[in-house]
Amino acid sequence: MKARYLALVLIVASGGCTIVTPASPDGGKTKIIEIPIRPDALPPPKPLEASVLYVANLQRSSANLAGQYAGIMTGFEAYLQSVGLSIVNMGLISTYGDQFGPRLLLGRSQAAQSTPSSLALLGLLAAEADAGVTDYQSLLPLIAGTLGNIDDADLQPALQLLASSGDFDGDGETSEAENLIGFGAGLNAAALPPALGGIDRSALFDQPHDLFIVVYLQPLPRRCALPSAACNVHGQSPTDIFLGTGADGGASWLTFASGSISPEQVVQVSIATSEGESEAAFQARCTAVPGFPLNDFDVIGPSPNAYFTPLMAALNAAHPGTGHSGDFCNLIGSSPQPAIKTLGDGVAAVATSH
Numbered sequence: 001m002k003a004r005y006l007a008l009v010l011i012v013a014s015g016g017c018t019i020v021t022p023a024s025p026d027g028g029k030t031k032i033i034e035i036p037i038r039p040d041a042l043p044p045p046k047p048l049e050a051s052v053l054y055v056a057n058l059q060r061s062s063a064n065l066a067g068q069y070a071g072i073m074t075g076f077e078a079y080l081q082s083v084g085l086s087i088v089n090m091g092l093i094s095t096y097g098d099q100f101g102p103r104l105l106l107g108r109s110q111a112a113q114s115t116p117s118s119l120a121l122l123g124l125l126a127a128e129a130d131a132g133v134t135d136y137q138s139l140l141p142l143i144a145g146t147l148g149n150i151d152d153a154d155l156q157p158a159l160q161l162l163a164s165s166g167d168f169d170g171d172g173e174t175s176e177a178e179n180l181i182g183f184g185a186g187l188n189a190a191a192l193p194p195a196l197g198g199i200d201r202s203a204l205f206d207q208p209h210d211l212f213i214v215v216y217l218q219p220l221p222r223r224c225a226l227p228s229a230a231c232n233v234h235g236q237s238p239t240d241i242f243l244g245t246g247a248d249g250g251a252s253w254l255t256f257a258s259g260s261i262s263p264e265q266v267v268q269v270s271i272a273t274s275e276g277e278s279e280a281a282f283q284a285r286c287t288a289v290p291g292f293p294l295n296d297f298d299v300i301g302p303s304p305n306a307y308f309t310p311l312m313a314a315l316n317a318a319h320p321g322t323g324h325s326g327d328f329c330n331l332i333g334s335s336p337q338p339a340i341k342t343l344g345d346g347v348a349a350v351a352t353s354h
Contacts, residue, residue: 047086048351049209052077054092055180056159056217058105058168061299066160068296068332069217072271074152075336076215079344085211085351086110089204093183094162095218096170102182104199106147106158121146121154125161136165148199174223174230176307177238180214181253188257208261211351212254218272219300219328222307231307239314242268264319267347270308271326277302291334300328321350 056062056069077087091107124143133139139161147158162168173179187205224230227237243263246252250260274282282302286292312323324346330339 047084048211049086049088050080050211050213050351051205051209052080052087052090052213052215053183053205054090054215054217055095056092057096057220058094058159058163059096059220060163060166060169062219063160063163064299065219065296065332066156066163068293069159070152070155072217072331072336072340073155073215075340076344079340080348083344083348085348088209091199091204092159094168094170094179095176095216096168096173097179097182098167102179102186104148104183104204105162106150106155107199107204108148108150109204112149119153120151121157121161125157136161136167144199148204170223175233175238176218176222176224176226176231177241178233181233181238181241184253185255188255205256207256207258208250208254208265210265211347212251212261212266213347214266214268216268216270216272216308217328218270218308219296220273221301221303222272222275222305224307225305226307226310239311242266242311242315243318264322265350267322267324267350268312268315269324269326269343269347270312271328271331271343272308273300273302273328275303275306275309286329289329289333292329293332296332321346321353 054073062069073090073092077090080087087110089107089109089111091104093102093105097103121143124146125139128134128139128142133142146154150158226239231238233241241253242251244252245263246260248260249262251263251266254261254266274285277285279302283297286297287294308325312325315323324343326339326343330336
């Protein structure tokens with residue numbers, strides 16, 4: 001009996017199930033019935049999860065790029081979802097801070113109590129315009145709820161509103177990283193009051209997931225070269241800050257309310273115009289991109305300063321796969337899918353390696 005039981009266990013462990021029936025009363029032989037267990041009958045693995053934080057240049061001229069920004073954001077997230085990386089929460093901050101300092105400007109979370117209505121923001125803006133409320137600061141307390149649970153269809157008008165306000169021109173700002181690093185350091189801090197348009201960043205980014213993805217949208221020249229004193233934040237190079245760890249081994253620049261995340265799980269993606277390329281070469285290359293909108297040359301340009309190129313190189317040298325770059329011109333042409341796939345596959349590869 002023991003030998004028969006052991007044989008049954010071994011067969012089950014090998015991926016199938018065998019039922020051994022006793023001999024029949026009339027003296028017939030023992031019957032062995034095999035029932036295969038298909039591999040796809042196993043419970044599905046837990047999906048990988050990520051937070052995405054966009055860092056967008058919202059200077060006034062970027063109001064003309066609101067549609068392209070929104071297209072990049074929705075396309076990138078849709079591709080990540082398609083390869084099995086679930087976006088738990090998404091938020092957006094400006095490259096350069098406004099009078100209130102580092103803060104979340106719009107976002108959404110899977111855990112939101114209600115699904116936002118498509119074009120809800122346009123309806124709100126129309127109603128407030130009829131009431132004579134048109135400036136951004138006056139609109140903030142009225143639209144903060146919609147911005148904090150944004151629908152894809154509302155992304156373009158929201159980005160256009162933010163940029164056209166002129167509040168995020170970054171007058172006097174030289175660092176490309178100061179607002180981002182300040183935001184990460186304040187993840188566990190209270191939001192601005194609703195009267196000032198505060199969106200609760202600690203609720204959207206309350207804890208780490210499998211990946212924390214930072215996506216830069218930068219179509220204009222960088223204001224500093226890395227490394228340079230102009231890029232430093234509180235006397236430190238952005239590279240050193242991004243790679244710094246706390247006592248628990250987590251990235252010290254991200255202060256979640258609960259837990260931490262290792263630098264190997266923080267992926268930075270720059271979607272920017274080229275660095276170190278002449279204006280003539282830049283325009284010739286972008287013009288060759290199928291479907292590139294030529295009127296965008298009025299609001300985008302190459303950067304004499306190299307910031308993202310050395311930053312991504314440094315991130316990858318320390319933790320391979322944590323820095324990725326996409327060319328802004330390729331992402332706003334009529335066929336951005338190959339560029340999105342390249343970026344998405346690179347990011348997803350980091351998720352599956354941990």
